[in-house]
Amino acid sequence: MESKAEKNVNALKAHLALNVRNVEESMEFYRKMLGIEPSKVRTGYAKFDVLNPPLNLTLNQHPFQSRGALSHMGVQVASTEDVLAVRERWIQAGLLTRDEMQTNCCYAIQDKAWVRDPDGNEWEVFVVLEDNLPETASCCAGTAGAQLTSQSNEVSTAATCCQ
Numbered sequence: 089m090e091s092k093a094e095k096n097v098n099a100l101k102a103h104l105a106l107n108v109r110n111v112e113e114s115m116e117f118y119r120k121m122l123g124i125e126p127s128k129v130r131t132g133y134a135k136f137d138v139l140n141p142p143l144n145l146t147l148n149q150h151p152f153q154s155r156g157a158l159s160h161m162g163v164q165v166a167s168t169e170d171v172l173a174v175r176e177r178w179i180q181a182g183l184l185t186r187d188e189m190q191t192n193c194c195y196a197i198q199d200k201a202w203v204r205d206p207d208g209n210e211w212e213v214f215v216v217l218e219d220n221l222p223e224t225a226s227c228c229a230g231t232a233g234a235q236l237t238s239q240s241n242e243v244s245t246a247a248t249c250c251q
Contacts, residue, residue: 106209120182120183197218
């Protein structure tokens with residue numbers, strides 16, 4: 089007999105609430121990044137109901153001086169082709185992107201593309217090509233070779249994985 093503690097929970101989606109300095113500015117970024125309109129907008133608040141991957145993303149206007157403890161966020165996809173397709177959509181939307189292909193990150197070989205929101209929060213789309221590398225493998229070895237893929241000359245200096 090199954091106890092209440094052992095019952096499987098039918099989770100619908102993850103929820104991520106981000107503090108942002110300016111909801112309007114952040115909404116514009118997330119419209120471009122996600123390719124959808126917010127499902128709810130109120131004073132100092134916006135909600136994006138993302139279908140793929142399932143995510144309830146909320147933006148909460150809150151004054152702050154610097155980035156918090158958050159390192160970065162990401163979406164894992166099935167292939168390098170998926171990484172490149174998402175990156176191309178971001179570029180077409182006018183977002184600054186950068187690539188990390190064949191990078192050794194978190195003891196795995198990965199292909200990645202990155203964008204940064206107006207508050208400095210970084211998002212990656214990535215595929216794991218080889219996982220569970222030995223602990224002796226150098227982590228984040230490929231980050232020095234990050235390539236800029238947009239029209240801007242500005243390269244992100246924010247921390248990436250393994251931080």
